[in-house]
Amino acid sequence: MKWNSKTCIALVDMQAFFPSCEQIDFPELMNKPVAVTNGEAGTCIISSSYEARAYGIKTGMRMQEALRLCPEIIKRPSRPKRYAEISANIISALRNITPDIEVFSIDECWMNLYPILDLYKGVENIATMIRQAVYDSSGGINCSIGISEGKLTAKFVAGVNKGKTAIVSADKIKEYMAPYPLEKFCGIGDRILQYLNDRGFKTIGDLQKAPHTVLSIKYGIVGKRIHSACNGHDPVELITKESLPKSIGHSKQLPPFLRDRNIIESTLLHLTYRLTRRMRLLNIRSKSVRIYLLSKYKLIRKIYYFKQANNCNHEFIKAVKAHMQLYRGEPLLKLGIKCWEIEYNDSEQLDLFNEPYNSKHLQCDIAMDKINQRFGDNTIRPAMEYMVDKLDLVPVIAFNFNATSKSKNSL
Structure with a gap:
């Protein structure tokens, strides 16, 4: 596939990261419904395996409710330091492909692929390398890979193709996103979604047809960026250097x-x-x-x-x-x-x-x-x-945790 844009961004999302780490370290958990909670005494599920999700288990659900839906579900207390270790291994392996990486969370990162397209003979080859690097460095974790022109569009593509590799070029991304509901797009949270729904916008395609002022008049530059990205234009560059914390x-x-x-x-x-x-x-x-x-x-x-x-x-x-x-x-x-x-x-x-x-x-x-x-x-x-x-208060990893960052390290 010949890339027809001046930018090429990949979003790499590790699948069911916490329970996948548990299944890798404890092979007897493979192909079984697993729920990760905050410590031995934890009653709230912070992540679950795809086998558990098939029963309707969701993040934030109480274990008591999860057991009603899936009596055979296996509870595992979280191990933040181990998850951070595996995350750091993955990021280190991906940096061998390109150093231009922005870590978005403990299980997600963006990669700038444009400078290495010719080196590795095309975007498909790079995607294959990324998937193999994640698998090998983690001991067997699968990932979603979304590749497009910008950061938000790449995240969208990865999000609607869980566990797969999806590549959508700049000239096709607008049409590709149009049929999907607005809530599928990163940046459109509950408040913005309600605001748009109240005005008759249900799909990304609906928003594409409207002027940017629909969002920018209320949400300023953030609203304008969301509208632009929904139309396939997202010029925001990767933050590859760690910024100093403001809090x-x-x-x-x-x-x-x-x-x-x-x-x-x-x-x-x-x-x-x-x-x-x-x-x-x-x-x-x-x-x-x-x-x-x-x-x-x-x-x-x-x-x-x-x-x-x-x-x-x-x-x-x-x-x-x-x-x-x-x-x-x-x-x-x-x-x-x-x-x-x-x-x-x-x-x-x-x-x-x-x-x-x-x-x-x-x-x-x-x-x-x-x-x-x-x-x-x-x-x-x-x-x-x-x-x-004595309380067994296991350290919590926020989902925006960066295992390679001192400023974000909360362990």
Whole structure:
């Protein structure tokens, strides 16, 4: 197939990634319905194998409901570090084909194929190489490959051809997408979908016939890009270099309706230690921290400000202690901590009358970091973390996790 466009993008999507990792590591699970949950005590399905999906099992479904639909379903607690390891292996293998890769999530990436079309004698050969690289580097995972002119169109093509390789050239992509419902297109979420449906737009073809102002008048440049991409034009380039984070944080789903104050505070402190350690690793600080506790009917959220931007455990712990004073014993579902006002140490504006934040507490944190870097994670850590260990709170990988990125690594 001769490529007739100046751009050529592939979207590679690993199929049922978490359960596939489980089936690879435990061959007895092959061809069986598998549901991955957040830890041994987890009751919510975060991913399921295609054998399970055939019974109607979906992400977000409770295990109790899943067992009614499929009594023989096999529950597997998630293993985030293992998934990250396999993801990193796959990305490393794909970089041997082309270094121009944008990692979209733990199981998806875009690849710029245009510079290597002649080298590998066409797009079909490259697609075959990609599929083989994913399979070999992961130990047997299948993938969907969508190839088109742009990022969003490539993702669309992969999404409607699960488990297959689909190649749609620039001159045919508009016609190819037209019959599909709007919700199949990446970027059209529930709100935009409802907005378009209320105005009579049901398919991508319906939107193609309308002026871009249908979306841009309400959603600005984002709406204009969606309209343009639905018409087959998506000039946005791949982000192949890692960008610096604008925010940084951690959150945790809790065992159902937890209300033990000591465990809640210990879990929040555990997230705080992880957060400040990452901040020191990335050489960033913050002037504030936002902490929240979420119950079924109430959100306890507050921003705490520091006198100076810092990444010191001691300062963050004071904020956690203050926030726990707001807790009144409600059964909690989730909690989290996040920094928005990030500063990078190498870009600090010097103040003649204000020394950069430093303290004996920070020096102690740095010493702990060095010990853990030399002898392994958790060689030295606060005693309260052993209380958190007993909860079996398995680290959660968000679906936008990037196994090759320090800034997005939440393990």
